[in-house]
Structures are given as C-alpha cells and as structure tokens.
Amino acid sequence: MRLLILGLAGVVSFSSFSQDIHFSNMDYSPMTLNPGLAGANYDLQAISNYRTQWNAVPGAAPFSTIAVSADMRLNPNKRQRSGNIALGINFFNDQAGVNRISTNNVALSLAYHLFVGDKSTVGLGLQSGFGQRTLDAANGMWGSQYDGLTYNAALPSGENLGSPSFSFLDAGAGFVYTYGSDESRMRANDNIKVNAGYAVFHVNRPNFSFTGGDDNLYMRHSIFANASIGVGSTNYAIEPGVYTQLQGPSTEILMGSDIRVLLKEGSKVTGNIQRTSVAMGVYYRNRDAVVSRIMFNYAGMAIGFSYDFNISSLTEVTNARGGAEFFLRWVMDSPLNATKARI
DSSP states (O other): OHHHHHHHHHHHHHHGGGSOOOOSOGGGOHHHHOGGGTTSSOSEEEEEEEEEEOTTSTTOOOEEEEEEEEEEESOTTOTTOSEEEEEEEEEEEEEETTTTEEEEEEEEEEEEEEEOSSSEEEEEEEEEEEEEEEOOGGGOOOGGGBOSSSBOTTSOOOOOOOOSEEEEEEEEEEEEEEESOOGGGOOSSOOEEEEEEEEEEOTTOOBOOSSSSOOBOOOEEEEEEEEEEEOTTSSEEEEEEEEEEEETTEEEEEEEEEEEEEEEOOOSSSOOSOOEEEEEEEEEETTTEEEEEEEEEETTEEEEEEEEEEOSTTHHHHTTEEEEEEEEEEEEOOTTSOOOOOO
C-alpha cells in the first residue's frame, strides 16, 4: 500500500498541471477567487496565506502554498463619484510533491465598481499575470523504476521531460455584486453584507507542459456567494458561503457557514475601543474533506486557522489528516484618503 501511495503521489504531483491552487479559506484569498473583488469591500486590505497538505501520507513530500495579496481603492475620497476604481496584486508560490514542481505566479487586477444603490455596487475586474514553473526530475519516482517488487532508484527513469523550467502569460476577468457596508464601519449587529460573483481564469489557455507537448491549462470558472447576516438584539452573526470551481473535468464545491460572536463593540465616538469578534465554522468540500476553521478579529486585523479532515479514498492512508491552513488579513484606511476629523 505504501508503494502504491508513493507512486500516486509522484503521478499526482506531475500531472496536477490541470489544477489551480486552492485554499479552504477562499473568502480570505480574494484575488485567486475573483479579480473583481479588488476594492469591492475595503479601501485597503492586505492578506497572507499559507497552506500545507498531505503531511500524513507516509514517505510522500507534502504540498505547500504561500500567497500574499493586496488591493486598494484608488479614489476613496472623491465626492460625488459614480463608482470606485481599484487595483489589486497577488503573488503565490506552490511546491508540489516529490518532483518538487514549483509554480510562481504574480498577477495584477484592475477593477471598477459602479454604485447602483445606497449600499450596492456591481463591479468588473480584469487580471493579467506572469507565471513560471520548474521541475526537479532527479527527485522523481517513475513507474519504470519499480522492478516488480520494490522501488529501485538505480533504474533509469526513461523519461524525456524537455525543459525543467518554463514561463507563461495569463489572463482572467470577473464580475462581482456587493451589498452592505464593510465590517470596520458596522456598528449595529443587524447588518447584512453580501458578495456574489463569477470569474474566469486562464482565458488565453497558456501551455503548461514540461515536455513541450500541447497541454494547455484549462480555463477555471469560479462562482461564489457569501454573506454576513447579523442577528438583531444579539451578539451573533451567521456567515454562510458557497464556492464552486470548474476546471476541465474537475469540479470543486466548498460550502458551509461560520458563526461570528461579537465580543466587544467598537466605540462610536472616540474610537478608543476597537471592535473585537471571534468566528468558528465548518465547511464541506465535495467528496474530499470536512473543513473546520476558527478566526479572531480585532479592529482591522484578522487571523485564522483551518484544518481539512480528509474523507476521500486516501483516508485509509491519511487517517483523515488532510491539510492545515493559516491566514492573516489587515484592513486599513487608504493612504489616498484625506485626513478627516473623528466625529
């Protein structure tokens, strides 16, 4: 069984070109979810993410992903404006499997959000990116290196991988609808905040092959909706979310909800007391994992942790241990804002 899993780990890491990175905390990775989310909810936010997966598989190298992003409204203080113009940037590094397939990607997003009501906007975001992939074939484990009983590293791999490194250009676009005010301005606990959108990534279908073949990256269609619904006269808010990713033959659906508890209301006059809350939730990823998560919010900072309990066919080997994930988010006033007296 262990040899089978090791073989599968090598195959998966080499053939995973058709799959994008993903986070269980999709709502805290906005630029990989929808480029239209740049500037959709905050004047300025910065987020860092870290995910590690398959540490529990014996002998297999874990997968790990690090990402950082920031987005900012470029005209937050203009009066009588019809909408918000925003810019976003996202970078990630992904390391996959025993072959150490490394993917680096940096992308810029430009978005415009048109006011369609007192609390509603519709937005369009365009994204352009540059990526690079590298492969360390020396660490690979290949089918030709199994002698019928065991793995023998001395046997030739018989693989002709071509270039161990290549670069590509990428492009995407997305629509977003938002309703409600951002959390930093929410004072009562009976607010409703909604985000929903559709995006398509890799519209240019970049070539993703190490062997020089015609293996083009599938377009990824991202559909999502989430909300924060305050329960009036209580300290609780319900925060459901549904995230669907369609990429070639693969479908990923992540759905669930958090329950947020307001621990301390922010000061409405002096601002000396900061809004503080904690949230806990459970999500389900179709045929793959149950995700539990917890996060703490203080003023403009949020820190969170989630863990994937594997329920797929690998459960026998992983003992249900899937992946751990962390995120940090900072929400700030834009430096483009003029200084305003606190009321």
